[in-house]
Amino acid sequence: MSLQKGNVQRTRPQKHRNHTVFKNSLHDTSNRTKLINSIQVSDVCMRCKDIIDWKIKYKKYKPLSQPKTCVKCGQKSVKQAYHVMCSDCSKKLGVCTKCCQKKEIVPGPPTKNEQIKLDNEMKALLQSLPERRRRTFLRYMDKLAKQKKQEGDELKDKDSEKNDLMDKLKELKISEDDDDDDFDDSEDGQSSNSDNDEKQD
Incomplete structure (x- = not known):
């Protein structure tokens, strides 16, 4: 702001600008x-x-x-x-x-018992998936890891990352169940059609 009376508009940019992001562990690695x-x-x-x-x-x-x-x-x-x-x-x-x-x-981070329980649940869900969906999930995990490495965001919340993975896993599980239902319906339709053909003969 100018020192002139009544002049509230400033045209120049700020004098001191940060050219690099502050990093608290740059010089202090204690x-x-x-x-x-x-x-x-x-x-x-x-x-x-x-x-x-x-x-x-x-x-x-x-x-x-x-x-x-x-x-x-x-x-x-x-x-x-x-x-x-x-x-x-x-x-x-x-x-x-x-x-x-x-x-x-x-919420706080999960305790060791809760962590073990979550890991076991995740492993059980992963084993229940067919091979194709399991590979899809592993590719998704690799993609997340690469994004994290590129962004250099080491302080990202691990709980939210784990929740994303669990959501993706459950989504794959649900879509697998839907595919099974569609397959069962088509089988029922084929059997009913074959029954009708036999009756006509």
């Missing part, structure tokens, strides 16, 4: 930075998740050195930075652990 980058923000609303993700991305995140006191139960059970409530109280009340408001909560 274990602390790797640990901060690997944090998965959960049990918070979408707005609070975006705030904490921004802090992680631009190297403003300061992890806790010791647990904080929960504002509801009074126990020292808050282990994540910028959270004010423990996850147990949050689940009971159905509120965000950062802003304490009733909003849609981002």
